[in-house]
Amino acid sequence: MGHILIQDLTKTYLRRGGVAWQFNSEADPVADDELLVLNHIDLEVYDGELVCVLGPSGCGKTTMVRIIAGFERSTSGNVIIDGNEVTGPSSDNIFVFQHNGLLPWLTVEENVRLGLRHMKDRREQAERVSEYIDIVNLSGFEHQYPHQLSGGMQRRAELARALVVNPEVLFMDEPFAGLDFLTRLKMREEIINMHEYFKKTVIFITHDIDEALVMADRVVVFTDRPATIQLDLALGFPHPRDFMREPDLEALRRDVYVGLGVHYAL
Amino acid sequence: MDFDRMRNYLLPCLLFLALGAAWEILAVFSGWSPAVFPGPRLAAKAAWELIANGTLLKHSVASLFRVTVGFYLAVIFALPLGMILGWWKTGQISANALIQFLRPISPLAWIPLAMLWFGIGDKPAIFLIFLSSFFPLLVSTITAVNHINSLYFQVAANFNFTRIEILSKIIFPAILPSILPALRISLGIAWLVVVAAEMIAVKSGLGYLILDSRNALRMDYVMDAMIAIGLIGICLDRVISQLNKIKSVSWGSV
Incomplete structure (x- = not known):
């Protein structure tokens, strides 16, 4: 599809x-x-x-x-x-924006979780979030806020947020x-x-x-x-x-x- | 570190000491009667009386209670209404003229009506404090919503946010950094208004203490009440500026 x-x-x-x-x-x-x-x-x-x-x-x-x-x-x-x-x-259809589209009041993890917020199984949700954070090489930065990341890391976080919803x-x-x-x-x-x-x-x-x-x-x-x-x-x-x-x-x-x-x- | 400490604590204290010294000098050398212009020593003695017999505490608590209730009510009504009006352009354009009409009417102008409607006691004072904080908060909230980066609304649309989610998960967190200064300013206004309100409708509070002391010609008590107002004002400001340190809010200052 x-x-x-x-x-x-x-x-x-x-x-x-x-x-x-x-x-x-x-x-x-x-x-x-x-x-x-x-x-x-x-x-x-x-x-x-x-x-x-x-x-x-x-x-x-x-x-x-x-x-x-x-x-x-x-x-x-x-x-x-x-x-x-x-x-x-x-x-x-997820849009990755030209300028930083991460929500600045949420941590990396919370941003990535946006698309999965209706998931009933919290454990599965957490696993998926950390899996995708890992794919974009941001493990260890889950609890950082976007303004604490470099430009490249911000784009990668946004990419993880987009990919996680499949x-x-x-x-x-x-x-x-x-x-x-x-x-x-x-x-x-x-x-x-x-x-x-x-x-x-x-x-x-x-x-x-x-x-x-x-x-x-x-x-x-x-x-x-x-x-x-x-x-x-x-x-x-x-x-x-x-x-x-x-x-x-x-x-x-x-x-x-x-x-x-x-x-x-x- | 040492310089920061000195700048943050020592120098402000020195300024207070200088003010006290100027007050003392004026009291001693101006030749005014202590009944008209009591010096700091007289005021301190009177303050001790007020503290010892619990008067000062009682009146401070009464004032703080009214400010707290009135201010919370203002926040509870102004923030959601401002968020909705800021987001819903038709509502905003329709309501704007009315808001700008009501806003410049001083809360003190409402005193006669407030007394008539709410009688004597806490209620009219709380109503006036509510009015004094409500409009500044409402206008600041609407402005803050208007200045939210439209990208965040697109992200919300992309992730299928409902209206409630847009209000609670986008608009509310997005305006927090710019709402905090507004909260700070309107709490200051509320604290200004409480004193005036208490001079009219009630028999307690620091405003009442000032009026009562004037009637008794105790200018030392008047000055003590003024000092108490100032000190509590500092504390309120400190409390509310602590909110800036919350992590999910501090992004606004980057």
Whole structure:
């Protein structure tokens, strides 16, 4: 389970006072009072896929994932997860937020327990919580509050909180934003391992091209707003991936950079 | 460590001593009659009388009782109402004008009505204290709810929280760090108002002690009552600021 079908998804925002309030933007081809963000998107995500969504800043990646997760409504079009149309947020599809989404007044353990709070068997609940805290390597930090953890540990705690409810789909909206370079690399590795182990459908938003190419089973590249899909490509390369050893991957990387308007960074 | 100790305890005490000294000097050299401006020694002697015969304790307890009840009532009503109004935009917009209309009416303006409604005794005083704390707490709670990071509501929605759970597990803990200063301020206001309330409707409490002593022309007693008010005020403030040290609250100060 974890199959997502997106049909003809369109989203427009109302401009307020004649100024685009959601994004800083240049000229726009749509009506004066409306801002077209997502332009008839069709996308199918298969069970257990790790899909990285790439695109220029402000193109509507986040908007799309928020609609899939049920946090926002589309202007038209449908999102169907495992045969059911999405009408609102649900604990079957957990969202890992761009900024720290841990509840700061709860300890790591209490945060991870959020999704299991209806579990009758307290012992089983405690075992599950500590099992997942262990999986993300946070054993020993159960009773710490989020502000006492480093950025990387906070993301891992949030990941444990998401995984513990055994969701069908995980949404990750630039979950490594604000982490230092090395922590970012380690987190990539952990997400890849986690994905190979749990085989959950993951929709991962990033603007880091290398990150997407190293992690994804499939990359979806958005154009600038109004967003349409510019490139949708399955990556068959085995992990761990190395640009030096995979000339095809290196070539693809070059294409994606150029496709997103960058010519000199290579 | 030593410097901290000195700064936290020794220097404040020295300031009190300096105030006492200034008082003594003024009393001795101003030439005012001790009946009008009693010095610290006279006040201390009078304080000993008040403590020895239990008067001071009796009146302090009476005042504290009224403040405690009135303040708790205000907290019990203002916090839940503020949480709901802060969360429910329609209610907030509808109620705002009414709140802003009632808020600037001084609790003291309610004294005639309070006496008429509740008679003589603890009740009108408690009512006035309730009024004095209720509106500041209500407004602070609404503001605090409005400033909760919307991410927390999304997390709650993602984990299928019910409305009750959102109130008790998201809104309440999220506003605690910003509510504590409001509690502190409104308890201070309550303690201010109790003295005024006691001058009118009752025959006990520190406010009554001041009024009664004035009628007896005992300015030394008046000063002792003022000192007692100040000292109890310090204690109340200390008690309520201890709440900041609770672990699940201290995240707000990071």
